Amino acid sequence: MKTLLEVKNLHATADEKTILHGLNLSICPGETHVIMGPNGAGKSTLANVILGNPSYLKTKGTIKFDGQDITNLQTDEIARKGIFMSFQSPEEIPGISVMNFVKTIKQKVTGKSVYLGDLKKELDKNVKNLNMNSELVSRDLNVGFSGGEKKKNEILQMLELNPKLVILDETDSGLDVDAIKTVSKGIAMYKNASNAVLIITHSTKILKKLNVDYVHVLVNGKIVHTGNGTLAKEIEENGYDKYIKKGK
């Protein structure tokens, strides 16, 4: 099967410190991957590096997406190719409503005009399915949103943009029960045989309702072990010690 995301020998630094030390990862369409690891292993870095965050420098290795080399592309080009990242702390952008923002990004990614009337209907539907407060849609983007509301807003954008690969940066396990439900439901609504999900997380709470294909353990900037869905539970019970030793 043709891989969707292919990361080969990725080395990356931030503030002149090397964080990723030759990371390899392969994701095929239809799959759900999970990356777990101790603090400082490089989990959030990986997500940011794939999206081309200029605060991180790639020093070696390649990233291919859907057959194309995206290693040196800019963030927006990568996004338009079909990768979506759900942020841990989404930015507040005052002066633009969620609805207008969704309209703008949808038009950008699809290249087609989006009509407010149709968009509103679609948003209302998704908002209802995600158990979101409908008035969030008319508020300024993320301004004054609680952590849970911001998370729901990210999932809403994900559903509207319908990307090929979703990266959920969930390294902050401070989500409440409500938000975890939303994320799970959102992924369930989104997931199909031709797209893929990569979840980067500390905790397994978010994984409970998902069909996980692979779990990778990230230690010291490298993936040191890969297993199937049960690995997540094992880590939750026994921690990372076994793998930290392996990674040394």
Add this chain to the structure above:
Amino acid sequence: MNKTKVDDINTAWFDFVDADNFEFKMTAGIDENIVREISKQKNEPQWVLDLRLKALQIYEKLPMPTWGPDLSELNMNEISTYVRPRAKKQTSWDDVPENIKQTFDKLGIPKAEREYLAGVGAQYDSEVVYHSIKDELIKKGVIYTDFDSAIREYPDLVKKYFSKCTPLSEHKFIALHYAVFSGGSFVYVPKGVKLDQPLQSYFRLNSPESGQFEHTLIIVEEGASLHFIEGCSAPKYSKINLHAGCVELFVMDGATLRYSTIENWAKNMMNLNTKKAIVGKDANMIWVSGSFGSHISMLYPMSILSGENARTEYTGISFAGATQNLDTGFKVVHAAPHTKSIVSAKSISKNGGISTYRGLVRIMPNAAHSSCSVSCDGLMLDDISRSDTIPVNDVGTADVQFSHEAKVGKISEKAIFYLMSRGLTREDAVALIVRGFANPISKELPMEYAVEMNRLINLELVGGIG
């Protein structure tokens, strides 16, 4: 390092020139003969001439300001203070001379009038060429006319209020204004009358090396309400033009006045305008201001809260680009108990522009139980521009709530990354953030002006690293 190069505001929209085809243009400079000639040309009553001459004396005595931007480029000996266009005031656009009509057509004025205004005044250089007001308003006793006509037709009313809000000696350019004022509007809204559509005055300066000194006097009687829109523009010339107009607003007890301005003078304009409101008991004065043009601006709208429970709000944005020094700010004096003011001032500087917020809050000892909150935001879009915040907060009594906060900096890289991760290019991301920054102001403007304002914020997209 990522930088976004942002182009000057697209002034092509306003930058069309009519031939300087005036009927009469005063010789440049300012002296007693010129002042007398202006009065003679307008056929004014003696009291107006007396006031002009008094103002001239004051002008000659007062020194130039020792603060703010450098005004040395202004040479009054090169400015003509009075230019009469080849047109008499009309009440129908069909009767306005073609070239002038076309000017206002391009600016969208007649269309706006048809679609959503209750009345329009259009001034071309020093005289008003068009004035209209819906009949039903005249029946209600609303007066909306050009200033010259007001002096003739409502002398008692004008005498009662004229120069009582902004006295002749307030500063040098007010004195100059009173010496050579011409054009402008007079608005009177009787007790209890609430206009549900706005009145608009538009000022167009066409003649090079000249000045516009329009005087707007608005009286909103008890319990009445009005939304007044002021628009101004001028084509760009290489020599200096001067704008030293004056706006006097009387908001009587229980009345509401909303004054919206979009200023887009060209880059050779010295904009030394004065706007002031006296706000009575339970009255509400709302200012909305967008300053985009002019070479140098010194603009400090002011509200004097003179009656108990008086309220004022100011929402403004200024955008200083290359060669521009926009020194603006809001002044409020709380001179009665239970008064309230809310100030929100934003500024954007780029391409070497200088944006300064220079505000004043004065809470007098008799203003117990008053509250004031000021918030200033300066956004710098590159590393060659300047943004200064210079507020003065003067509190003379304990029983108040006063807070002031200000921020200055550039657009956060994190915000840009977030938006780019949604597929927007870097330029789009910056444009979105800047529009969002200006949103509180465009939200307060009538729709067509908001669209206009967004069009004025036109960003040239050059992104890239380094």
Add this chain to the structure above:
Amino acid sequence: MKYVNPTPIRTSINYGINSFAVADELINMGAVQYAPQTALVPTGKSNVKYANTLGQTFDDKLKFAHCYTILDSSNKLVTFDFDNENATYNTYITVSENVNTNILINVKNSNFNFSACKIDVCKNAHVNLMFLCNFDKNSTNFMQFDVNLSDFAKLNTYFINFGSKTSVANYHANLNGENSTNNLYSIYLGKDDNKLDLNFHMDVYGKNSNAIMKVIGALQDSADKHFKGTINLHKGCTKSVGDETEECLMLSNTAHSIAMPNILCDEEDVNGKHATSVGKVDDKVLFYLMSRGLTKQEAIMLVVNAGFQNIISLIPPVFPTTEILKQTLKELNYEN
């Protein structure tokens, strides 16, 4: 007559913020210079680790300074006592590279005081500097501080001001070095018909630097306070932070507060902000405290004291914090 402590930028005198005028003889003494660095010419370096009481007679012109260099971190607290009846002091302190030290400048006065103090904090030196002013309530005081910070220099300045009929302070810091930090903490209490004029100015030139001002004060009776705070972020000081906060509690309807918190910014890649608030003690807070048995006056003083504690709690224990606390409570007539 000339205006003392004028604002550093072109601004209208009509606002009343430059309102303390002084007689010419004081001008001749250099009492009104805004930029005091030109007033001080070293008499010659003396490498002294510790210095106590020094004094100059009133007649000495302000041209020459006593110089001290703090060579190493061996002394936990270096103290200077300025407490003559009528005095002018000129001090030039240099803190050598890599030195960690604490300096206490004790200023007491019963009549007239003019002190000029210049401090150079060299590379990587960390200094806690306190100006503890305990003036007689009828005295007149002029204080000028001029501070220069080199790369990685860190200076915490604590400026505690009690008493005096007229108190004029002019603090000017140049954050020349990269990664330099100046935290300026100040508390003031105006009473009777005190006049207090504080002019704090920080010029930031070096990258990654921090210019922080935190001023907390209260005004009683007919005290009149003028506060001018200027943070000037010059071109090139990328990634620097300028942050100014001033909180003033007004305790009487005849007190008067003027504040001018300025941020001047010539560099986009910075974070500049300021916040000021003026007002009385919140009624809800008063009610809550009174419902616990405190009189209204006690409740107000408790709140004022709490405000001061926000800064006093930041003072390193090597300084006479207990005395400061006692003095604060005494000033507030808050017997405990």
